[in-house]
Amino acid sequence: SSPRAESSSPLPPQLRLRVATTTSLYDSGLWGYLEPMFERKYNVELDIMYAGSGKALEYGRRGDVDIVTIHDQIREEQFIADGYGVRRVPFAYNYFLIVGPSVDPAGIKGLTPEAAFKKLMETGKASFVSRGDDSGTHAKEKDIWAEAGYDYEAVRNAGRWYIEAGTGMGPTLMMASEKQAYTLTDIGTYLTYKGKLALVPVVDKGSLLLNVYSAIALNPEKMPQAKIDMANNLIEFLISPEIQEFIGNYGIEEYGTQLFTPYVGSEPE
Amino acid sequence: MTEIWHGLTKAIGLIISLDPEVTEIAGRSLMISLTSTLLTSLICLPLGSLIHFKQFPGKRLVISLIQTFFGIPTVAIGLFVFILFSRAGPLGGLNLLFTPAVMVLGQMILITPLLLGLTIAALSGVDKVIPDTARSLGASGFQMTIIVLREARFAVMATVIMGFGRAISEVGIALIVGGNIRGFTRVITTAISLETAKGDLELSLALGIILIFIALIVNILLNRLQPR
Amino acid sequence: MTEIWHGLTKAIGLIISLDPEVTEIAGRSLMISLTSTLLTSLICLPLGSLIHFKQFPGKRLVISLIQTFFGIPTVAIGLFVFILFSRAGPLGGLNLLFTPAVMVLGQMILITPLLLGLTIAALSGVDKVIPDTARSLGASGFQMTIIVLREARFAVMATVIMGFGRAISEVGIALIVGGNIRGFTRVITTAISLETAKGDLELSLALGIILIFIALIVNILLNRLQPR
Amino acid sequence: MPLIETVNLCQNSDGRDILKNVSLKVDRGEVFALIGPTGAGKTTLLRLIDLLDLPTSGKIYFDGSDVFESGKRKLEARRRMAFVLQKPVVFNMSVYDNIAYGLKLRRVDKGSIRQKVGRILEMVGLSTYQNRNARTLSGGEVQRVAIARAIVSEPDVLLLDEPTANLDPVSTAKIEQLITDIIRRDDTTIIMATHDMSQGQRLADRVGVLLDGEIRQTGGFQDIFTAPGSREVADFVGVENIIDGVIASNDDKVVTIDIGDNVIAAISDYAVGEKVYACIRPEDVTLALSRISSSARNSFSAKITRVVSRGQLSRIEMDCGFPLVALITKRSTEELNLAATREVYAIFKATGVHVIKRKSD
Amino acid sequence: MPLIETVNLCQNSDGRDILKNVSLKVDRGEVFALIGPTGAGKTTLLRLIDLLDLPTSGKIYFDGSDVFESGKRKLEARRRMAFVLQKPVVFNMSVYDNIAYGLKLRRVDKGSIRQKVGRILEMVGLSTYQNRNARTLSGGEVQRVAIARAIVSEPDVLLLDEPTANLDPVSTAKIEQLITDIIRRDDTTIIMATHDMSQGQRLADRVGVLLDGEIRQTGGFQDIFTAPGSREVADFVGVENIIDGVIASNDDKVVTIDIGDNVIAAISDYAVGEKVYACIRPEDVTLALSRISSSARNSFSAKITRVVSRGQLSRIEMDCGFPLVALITKRSTEELNLAATREVYAIFKATGVHVIKRKSD
């Protein structure tokens, strides 16, 4: 199943570039394809660490990686403001989904996300599973609650219907399916898990659901060991037309729908 | 290294202030792991003794298999139990997935080979004359088992403590079958993994230190139980 | 339950076809865990014996502490080692983070209390007359240790197997300090956790079964080493 | 009906025959001593009788019923017995708890336990040690605990494997007294393995000689002692003078045995020409400095080759043309001033010679 | 210079004094027997001498130097000794490997090991067992392995704790022969603890009586046997007749002792009025059916109360106004037809009475 198992002997550290990426980019398999392309092009060894956005940024702050690719705009900007990153380069986006049981017990199908959340809160019957892990997805969920006019602490204590799972996207989806609850998910993870889930998309429109992935190279002024040149190479690579096109087509064959929209040239409004 | 000191002071702070959330999580960890250890001990100490004392064909193989299952990854057990209890699974009707009960079960599966294997090892050290003496004085098979376990009490107690340690420190099962639901199935290890995912290394370390603290107290209490 | 059967057949398929990626990952798991078990055994069997035989103030406490650290969660060790070797940490300059070497180290820390504690437990079962006899025949402290370990060989071997099982099945350390880098630090357990996260439960189970298979082979080989 | 009967018991281990067709009957209230050299199989036999091991073949009847019928029957039978193992071990608990163990197993009530254990502690002289951990006891003390632990439950059958091997003479006497008391009071059946033949003599009604896994002879101690049935038994029971010969004449059971250069007079049924051993116990040989006239038919001039002290007795080794050993009191040794190279007369009665048929080989 | 010297050794455990100021000197080549009842502290003392335990206080000199100086010195000293423990255990390996163990520790080359072990296996009669796992041996066989294992390394000092406790008379004789050979050949120093006084007598040059943690008397076996220094020693060495009395007259060391209704003649230095014990060994008492004239000064008319058989001897308990025990041959018992209630005369010489001063208490 691997395109590159034979070239596994480790290279000396100076030829390695370390990337911390958010889980959804990794789990969707996108990096699995990009990695060998980049390595071949630049004759470098890419080490890809996947983690939640919070941890990926922590890797960056500690100087353990050279570049991060994540999806949490507010924290990304903070990261740069703190001087850890050089600049934020968006390279792909897609939309979050609210998924739930096909019978739609709360009757939120077709609503805007903030209206859907309002209804969930008001009826207080249909369960909702939250990532609860400060991930990018969780941050997005909090945004929606705020947009809907609720204080997040009030939501957390609203009742047994609001379940804080505290795990990754996959397990959260599995739990929502088991409990026949709603949840907020990125489209990539939802598609990979779809076969195992008794959940359908109920809300998939609304600018609030926008999910932008960007790359940030580590600031060599703060982290002298950071390999800024090669990191810039990777950023250039990501936003190069061929790769942008590749990203746009990635997964269509397998899932029958687009996973990521290329950012360059088709920036979301 | 500052994180480690911060973690330490944070742990002490959380313990002293009896932080309600931490207290609740720690209490749950303790309850679940004590229950699983106790139940598994009740099964495995006698069963291990039986395997030790009985001669039967394939005994060596059975022991090898038990020892092999020392090395089963928690995720595999977690998945297995998950599949068993999931809606589509054979025991889905029990509605036990994402409850503490099923976490206990998962931990029991995890530590069963451990307790069996170590019970057998503990008994292997006891002089053969001890069981003979017990039997010659009229002990039934069960009574003989009791006295031999008593003679090997140090090693038996180490076995139980070891099982508890394994249970309370594992995270794979708790995460997969418990789901780390706040206020219901969140235990210390799943909380640690959550805080790590969030990048809050200090809080993670603090929770780890609290876990060790709990283990120490349980250990001391269990050692008190041990007859001199 | 179908997932379990599929997992099983997939595991068999992967083993028979010698899937190159799985073979590579399995080989790495084996190498790393065997190395850590071997190194830790070399340290802990003699050290555990020393603790067992020496009388010193606070001995009970030391043993209690060792047993307590049975219960340290892998994530905590992982974080500790991570902080130590991360660039900002005191040993960051060694550039060992996210390498197999540091995974070995983490596993060694994990199984040290286990090997120490179980060595002491194993020796506690040996008749006191055995070490006396050895010394009376002229054995030095070290030679006495050897013969007593030899007499307790079943339990000692169980200890080592147990340590190996713990090392190869843990995931927290491997994930945190190894980073699960494909082709470099990915081992079976981290691969399982990735596949689980990706939702491929069958492949996860298959990898779990392969892990058990490896553990079984190691177990059989180690048992061969044991003198009759 | 014998209380314990073994029929053709065989035990085979690693291809060696440890016991060969052992058939024994021990009656209720009887005291039976198993004697035999090291490695003869005494312990193996006692373990089988206590149902600790399974024989390779053969049967054991306890009180008339086959004990191997069921596990429950085995436990019942075993609970009516008590076995003091050759290598006694104590449990890692107090002396009191060690002795009380068997009673607790039988759910005797606390009060009776206290009373019984108290009495037995008194009897074995360990009252002051009752709260000590038994692991700290000396070898002899452990042995006394083991005996106390076995007899406190008042078993029907007591199995003793070298019960006084670790004990000094004074303690041995005490334990023997204890055993005698038990025999008298409770009519307990006892089977004991012992190296100490005089102990066998003092305590046992009947003796079985176990050699090389086989019961070679059973009978009263005196019978075996004075009339061993075979050369091997004679050797083992300490008949040191065993002389090859051939019956030369038989005059109404008074025979003469041709032993080469000499002739020994004895009492025997064997016909002229039969190949025999003449067995003379060393203590049946008396020594004199001059050829005195006595009723003893056999008198040989001898030269002392060695004098060895054995407690209050002396062992005198002589050469009378054939080697001969005598056992006499130390006092006589001193009075007669016996020492190596001295010339004496060795005298023994015809009735003191036991004649065994030699197997032709 | 003694090879081994202990100075004021004390051992205290759980608040009990197990050894009290034991000072002993054993010379090179000497054979020293420690005798004492069960729990006296024999094992404890041997363990200290072999440096297995640390004494609470006191010193041990080995070949002139203080062994507690350093760990290395202890190991060196211990390597020159070998100790056969009272509870012998074998390692879970073959008989051959068990015996070879000490040689391997000393890095003796393989060829020599094979040769030495082979010879010793022959000597203890276990050649055919060399490849058996030693755990399957019988009690006596284990004891022989333990002895073989100790002596194969040809130690300067051999410590033996009840070396023949598990052995039958024939094996005992063999082991004693082995020990005698070692003494002769290698000039080995031996310290042995034994219950078997006759063994002490046969093998030892000198005996120490250990009672209750104290060395009460040391000396030649005969001295201690016939002239015990205190009542306790007398008791222990089997002087069964110990009679309270007061010196009534002293005529040039021939004394008369007033024992109440009777008077005993004895030889002693004590002055008139001294409170003493008169000790008479049972075997020094002879019995007669009529008052015969003899040189023996003491002759009492007695009534037999009990006759107990002790191997080839009989123990006759009598009442002469005071209790008296005699040990005579079984033969004499039969000839004199002795039995309870019979009236006899008990006769013993004045020189057969050993007088010990009574402690005033």
Ligand SMILES: Nc1ncnc2c1ncn2[C@@H]1O[C@H](COP(=O)(O)OP(=O)(O)OP(=O)(O)O)[C@@H](O)[C@H]1O
């Ligand atoms: N598992 C075994 N395999 C082979 N031989 C064995 C085994 N167990 C015992 N034996 C042998 O059987 C013989 C009888 O052993 P047993 O212990 O019954 O002797 P014993 O008469 O009690 O001797 P002792 O007086 O020395 O105690 C011994 O020679 C012993 O070595």
Ligand SMILES: Nc1ncnc2c1ncn2[C@@H]1O[C@H](COP(=O)(O)OP(=O)(O)OP(=O)(O)O)[C@@H](O)[C@H]1O
């Ligand atoms: N740890 C201990 N605590 C208390 N008393 C002890 C301890 N160890 C030994 N003793 C006692 O010390 C005494 C001497 O023991 P030791 O083993 O030296 O006796 P021994 O002369 O060898 O007796 P035996 O002939 O029975 O072997 C015994 O009464 C024993 O109970």
Ligand SMILES: [Mg+2]
């Ligand atoms: Mg035996």
Ligand SMILES: [Mg+2]
């Ligand atoms: Mg002793």
